[in-house]
Amino acid sequence: MPEYGHPLRFGSFITPVNRPVDHAVGLAQLSEDLSLDLVTFQDHPYQARLHDTWTLLSWVAAKTTRIQVSGNVLNLPLRNPAVLARSVASLDLLSGGRVALGLGAGWAWDAIEAMGGRRLSIAEGVTALAEALDVIRGIWDTSDRTPLRVAGTFYAVDGASRGPAPAHQVPIWVGAYKPRMQRLTGRQADGWVVGLPALQAGDLTRGNGVIDQAALAAGRDPGDITRLLNVTAGESAADLARFAVEDGVSVFILISDDPAELRHFAERTVPEVRNRVGEARGRHGRAVAPHRIGTPAAQREPGLGDDPVPASLAAGAVLPGEAGYARYTSSYFRGGAPALVLRPASPAEVQDAVRFAARHREVPLGLLSGGHGLSGRSLNHGGIVIDLGALGDVEHLGGSRVRIGPGANWGQVAQALAPLGLAITSGDYGGVGVGGLATAGGIGWLVREHGLTIDHLRSVDIVTADGALVHASAEENADLFWAMRGAGANFGVAVSFELEARPVGQVAFVQLVFAVDDMAAFLQRWGAAVEAADRSVSATLMCGPTPPGQQATVQALIVVDSDDPDLAVARLQPLAEVAPVIRQSAQLTTYDSLLALPAGGEEQHGRGEPRSHSGLIRHLIPPVTEALAALVSADAQFVVAIRSAGGATSDVPAAATAYAARDANFLLVVIGGGSAQFTHRWEQVVPALNGLYLSFETDTGPDALARAFPPAHLERLRDLKRRWDPSGLFRDNFFIDPDVTPTAVAAPSVAEDARP
Numbered sequence: 206m207p208e209y210g211h212p213l214r215f216g217s218f219i220t221p222v223n224r225p226v227d228h229a230v231g232l233a234q235l236s237e238d239l240s241l242d243l244v245t246f247q248d249h250p251y252q253a254r255l256h257d258t259w260t261l262l263s264w265v266a267a268k269t270t271r272i273q274v275s276g277n278v279l280n281l282p283l284r285n286p287a288v289l290a291r292s293v294a295s296l297d298l299l300s301g302g303r304v305a306l307g308l309g310a311g312w313a314w315d316a317i318e319a320m321g322g323r324r325l326s327i328a329e330g331v332t333a334l335a336e337a338l339d340v341i342r343g344i345w346d347t348s349d350r351t352p353l354r355v356a357g358t359f360y361a362v363d364g365a366s367r368g369p370a371p372a373h374q375v376p377i378w379v380g381a382y383k384p385r386m387q388r389l390t391g392r393q394a395d396g397w398v399v400g401l402p403a404l405q406a407g408d409l410t411r412g413n414g415v416i417d418q419a420a421l422a423a424g425r426d427p428g429d430i431t432r433l434l435n436v437t438a439g440e441s442a443a444d445l446a447r448f449a450v451e452d453g454v455s456v457f458i459l460i461s462d463d464p465a466e467l468r469h470f471a472e473r474t475v476p477e478v479r480n481r482v483g484e485a486r487g488r489h490g491r492a493v494a495p496h497r498i499g500t501p502a503a504q505r506e507p508g509l510g511d512d513p514v515p516a517s518l519a520a521g522a523v524l525p526g527e528a529g530y531a532r533y534t535s536s537y538f539r540g541g542a543p544a545l546v547l548r549p550a551s552p553a554e555v556q557d558a559v560r561f562a563a564r565h566r567e568v569p570l571g572l573l574s575g576g577h578g579l580s581g582r583s584l585n586h587g588g589i590v591i592d593l594g595a596l597g598d599v600e601h602l603g604g605s606r607v608r609i610g611p612g613a614n615w616g617q618v619a620q621a622l623a624p625l626g627l628a629i630t631s632g633d634y635g636g637v638g639v640g641g642l643a644t645a646g647g648i649g650w651l652v653r654e655h656g657l658t659i660d661h662l663r664s665v666d667i668v669t670a671d672g673a674l675v676h677a678s679a680e681e682n683a684d685l686f687w688a689m690r691g692a693g694a695n696f697g698v699a700v701s702f703e704l705e706a707r708p709v710g711q712v713a714f715v716q717l718v719f720a721v722d723d724m725a726a727f728l729q730r731w732g733a734a735v736e737a738a739d740r741s742v743s744a745t746l747m748c749g750p751t752p753p754g755q756q757a758t759v760q761a762l763i764v765v766d767s768d769d770p771d772l773a774v775a776r777l778q779p780l781a782e783v784a785p786v787i788r789q790s791a792q793l794t795t796y797d798s799l800l801a802l803p804a805g806g807e808e809q810h811g812r813g814e815p816r817s818h819s820g821l822i823r824h825l826i827p828p829v830t831e832a833l834a835a836l837v838s839a840d841a842q843f844v845v846a847i848r849s850a851g852g853a854t855s856d857v858p859a860a861a862t863a864y865a866a867r868d869a870n871f872l873l874v875v876i877g878g879g880s881a882q883f884t885h886r887w888e889q890v891v892p893a894l895n896g897l898y899l900s901f902e903t904d905t906g907p908d909a910l911a912r913a914f915p916p917a918h919l920e921r922l923r924d925l926k927r928r929w930d931p932s933g934l935f936r937d938n939f940f941i942d943p944d945v946t947p948t949a950v951a952a953p954s955v956a957e958d959a960r961p
């Protein structure tokens with residue numbers, strides 16, 4: 206039962222006949238008057254009785270104000286893709302972001318040839334369409350300053366200038382009835398459009414399967430692809446609701462030129478479909494809210510359905526198609542298309558935002574701080590995003606105390622604290638946000654010496670699901686403070702963190718490349734050396750596949766918190782002796798330099814679906830060393846990072862925070878594709894693990910939850926979830942369902958130390 210998380214939308218599919226001359230325009234205006242979301246036209250540029258569809262779309266866009274317009278679908282063989290890209294961008298700009306691009310490979314080849322087009326086989330048509338998508342997206346991509354070159358067989362452009370960029374991210378919907386075209390849709394398109402009259406039983410299920418697989422293989426989220434279905438007036442609301450619930454269709458387009466049928470569809474069928482789908486999806490359902498595409502600025506009234514956003518947030522809210530919306534279509538890894546973005550500028554406005562989101566529990570809610578989430582989905586499709594970017598102050602409270610907003614990133618924090626001679630251990634990358642990391646753990650360059658980031662938290666201010674602003678510390682709301690340190694994303698929006706920084710001067714940063722003959726034995730020696738090292742040493746080992754015939758190598762990144770080069774070398778030496786070193790570099794630097802981002806900051810262009818697993822483990826000993834060696838063997842494409850944990854992390858009792866695996870000396874992070882091989886090899890590692898660090902895990906289901914938290918922790922978290930968030934409003938990141946009783950899934954190992 207696929208559910209791709211898109212809001213339900215409804216439209217019309219109109220024959221663009223040119224007699225009477227304004228017949229199609231009138232039906233388009235009627236569609237808008239009936240509050241349909243989109244109006245679409247078939248495209249047969251070889252038929253004399255039809256308007257040219259592109260010209261008609263432009264005319265209709267000018268004669269309407271709100272409705273989205275699209276070809277259904279445009280005939281690619283008769284439309285040059287580079288020119289089409291410019292036409293679409295121009296109309297999107299002129300119409301305030303109301304254009305979608307429906308595209309098809311063409312089929313009436315005699316007529317196409319008669320018009321001067323080129324006849325293509327089915328396979329050629331698929332290739333041509335793939336090339337056309339590269340050309341179209343390339344023309345729209347004005348962030349790239351180089352001339353566009355696409356060396357296709359059917360569409361080649363050689364040095365074309367780019368632009369204009371459309372007003373919004375124009376979705377490209379591909380008409381695809383056969384697996385080859387469906388695979389292309391999964392790889393490259395934003396939507397799959399088919400007509401129900403042309404389908405056989407089971408075609409939707411099969412097509413979804415092909416598209417989803419192709420999307421995953423391409424590193425995309427199947428949810429990135431909207432499913433659109435052209436239907437006739439013969440289908441009942443119950444039929445359509447079934448297609449929504451069982452096949453993930455979110456856009457229904459009525460094929461009709463009859464005003465009475467359009468009226469019946471809009472006034473009777475649409476509300477009934479919404480009700481039925483809402484009921485079927487229930488309280489765990491995803492997006493069903495109307496999507497206000499391209500509302501002109503003059504009529505702009507941000508909200509969901511009939512519910513306007515609170516006055517405090519209205520001016521800053523961003524809707525699809527508006528300036529600034531593009532920021533919310535990509536995070537570091539993933540893409541998104543939220544229905545509404547709220548940008549609070551104070552804790553009180555976050556309270557307003559949460560109360561508003563609580564009234565729309567049926568749509569997804571994302572909390573966006575730094576946008577680097579792997580387990581957490583700070584963007585979504587068709588839901589609400591609360592962007593905490595404006596709450597990014599770093600304030601020195603005196604002594605070593607600092608107050609930090611969730612919207613800061615750790616590079617900014619390090620930079621602000623450096624002049625004070627202070628630092629807070631966080632992560633290894635400055636772009637990561639405070640909000641996501643300081644609610645989960647924080648395993649960084651100083652972890653063995655300073656412990657986790659959450660170990661430096663003294664209090665957190667949280668907006669909880671009921672919209673209250675709650676202070677949590679060891680003295681006040683101590684239970685909530687316990688939960689926020691390791692499972693914070695489940696309990697509210699952290700709006701301010703008070704932390705204890707530590708004095709940090711210069712540090713040594715060392716990179717070693719080892720030649721490795723026996724990976725399993727190397728990992729075991731490395732593990733022992735790290736565990737025996739002084740706590741000022743924290744290290745990450747990066748292991749990747751070795752190309753056939755080449756010497757296997759492993760890279761180590763090591764930080765020693767010492768400004769004395771001799772002392773740093775002495776502390777490093779045991780690590781450097783683990784295997785022959787074939788390259789090395791070392792420098793004395795500052796902690797804030799380690800986290801510094803390139804000038805101009807970081808742009809986020811993620812559109813895919815990351816796959817990564819993480820585990821916490823006490824020791825690198827067999828059999829896990831063998832399983833890890835197999836993971837990075839020659840035929841694999843995975844990267845394994847082995848980060849040190851342990852040290853000061855283990856000084857805190859396991860029961861003291863929601864983060865539990867205090868005795869783990871290592872964090873494993875495996876990044877790769879979602880293939881069966883990946884899953885199988887990771888499954889060999891899992892039994893040896895002693896816990897799971899949420900932040901690097903993309904599998905967030907109940908099994909992973911049970912690996913992350915020992916049974917007593919999980920029970921306490923569930924109790925607290927019932928108390929602080931009984932409706933499960935916060936659920937985008939390792940959702941702890943208050944209603945589920947834990948089952949006997951593999952809990953973190955509590956066996957005695959297995960070290961021989």
Ligand SMILES: Cc1cc2nc3c(=O)[nH]c(=O)nc-3n(C[C@H](O)[C@H](O)[C@H](O)COP(=O)(O)OP(=O)(O)OC[C@H]3O[C@@H](n4cnc5c(N)ncnc54)[C@H](O)[C@@H]3O)c2cc1C
Nearest residue numbers: 574575576577578581582632633638640641648694699938
């Ligand atoms: C390149 C890279 C390097 C990384 N390095 C490290 C590292 O060295 N050490 C480490 O420990 N982790 C590291 N991480 C993982 C990182 O800690 C998590 O991905 C973290 O969730 C990112 O936080 P964010 O605010 O940037 O992300 P966002 O995408 O903004 O948020 C992620 C999730 O965090 C939750 N969240 C965000 N803000 C809040 C808030 N204010 N209140 C409550 N919940 C909130 C939400 O569930 C949200 O979906 C790294 C990730 C990346 C991509």
